Amino acid sequence: MAQVVCEQCRHQFEAENHLVTTGSVIAGAAAGAWFGSRIGIVAGPLGGIAGTIPGAVIGGVLAGLGASKVVTCPSCGHTFLL
Numbered sequence: 001m002a003q004v005v006c007e008q009c010r011h012q013f014e015a016e017n018h019l020v021t022t023g024s025v026i027a028g029a030a031a032g033a034w035f036g037s038r039i040g041i042v043a044g045p046l047g048g049i050a051g052t053i054p055g056a057v058i059g060g061v062l063a064g065l066g067a068s069k070v071v072t073c074p075s076c077g078h079t080f081l082l
Helices: 018-038 052-067
Strands: 003-005 012-014 040-042 048-050 070-072 079-081
Touching: 018 052
Parallel strands: none
Antiparallel strands: 003 012, 040 048, 070 079
């Protein structure tokens, strides 16, 4: 990612934290799988499937995209959106 300048203290830092992004993807996938297992996806005359896997994929992707937009400055601790 590119260099980010903090809005409060003007500290420049790299806004990439793989641990936070990975944790949010895992949590989002788990929540999506839990929600997806409660619903089914109808596939027309072929029948239907459980929504566990599609729910996990969609939840993980949305959580990963959301977590990459929130940044905390390591110098002053200010949290802001990119």
